[in-house]
Amino acid sequence: MGYHLSTNHITRGPMRKSASLAAFLATALLLPSSDSIAQDAPTYRAGLKSFTIPLPSSELVEAGPDYRVLLEPLVPINNRLVAAFLQPADLDTLRSGPSAALGRYALVEIPRRVEFSEITPELFKQITDTIATQFGAAVDASLKDQQDEANRRLKALGSSADITFDKPVQLGTLFSKPDASGYGMIMPVSVGGKTKKMIMGMIVVHVQARVLLIYLYGEYKDQSSLDWIRTTDEHWADAILQANH
Secondary structure (H helix, E strand, O other), X not given: OOOOOOHHHHHHOOOXXXXXXXXXHHHOOOOOOOOOOOOOOOEEEEOOEEEEOOOOOOOOEEOOOOOHHHHHHHOOOOEEEEEEEEOHHHHHHXXXXXXXXXXXXXXXXXXXXXXXXXXXXXXXXXXXXXXXHHHOOOOOOHHHHHHHHHHHHHHHOOOOOOEEEOOOEEEEEEEEEOOEEEEEEEEEEEEOOEEEEEEEEEEEEEXXXXXXXXXXXXXXXXXXXXXXXXHHHHHHHHHHHHHOX
C-alpha cells in the first residue's frame, strides 16, 4: 500500500495523543529482567540518517542496543524506538529482578509512516500546529480506548494488574521554535489501587529533514515538576539540534 505524505496522514497515527498516553503505563509496567546493562554511543540510525542524541540530563543514561528492546512494549506500534534513557538505578533493578517500576525516563521515537520521508520546514510547521491544537483540547471518549490498549500491552507481558487513566490535564505548548516544539500533560494513573500523577513532556524535533518524537516522563509532585519538564525538554531539544547541525 502506498503512502501519501500529508499532515493528515502524519497526525492520524503516531502524532495522536493516544501514542503518548499509552506510554504512561510504564510507571507500573512489569518488564523482563536482564543480565547486564550496556552504555551505547550517542549516535543512532533512523530513516537512513545518523542522529546524535545527547543525554537529556546528567541523571539519565542510555540503555544500549541489547537492552533497549526491553522498552519497546512502551512504544506505540505506529512508532519505532530509536533510543531509551533511564535512571541508572532503574537499569540496575532491571538487571537484577523480574520487574521494575520506572521513575524518570525518556524515549526517542520516529513515526514509521514517515521515517524515510523528507519533511520540509513548511510541513513541519503544519505538524506542530496540529499537535498544539491537540494538546490544547479537551480529552474525548478515546481515553477509554487508550486505556484498553495499555491493558492489552500489560497482559501481553504477563501482568495481571489493570491500569486506569484518569482525565489528564493538558499543559499545552511548553515552547515553540522553528525546528522544535514542546508540549505537556499531567495524568493520574492507577495500578493495583495505587494512583500516581505522571507528567509527560513531548518534543517534536525537525532534524536532517526527519521528524523525531521525544517523550520525557516523571512523577508529578508540584510546580517543580512542571519546571523540570519544561526546562529539560527545551534544553534537550536545543542540544539535539546543535549536535546535528
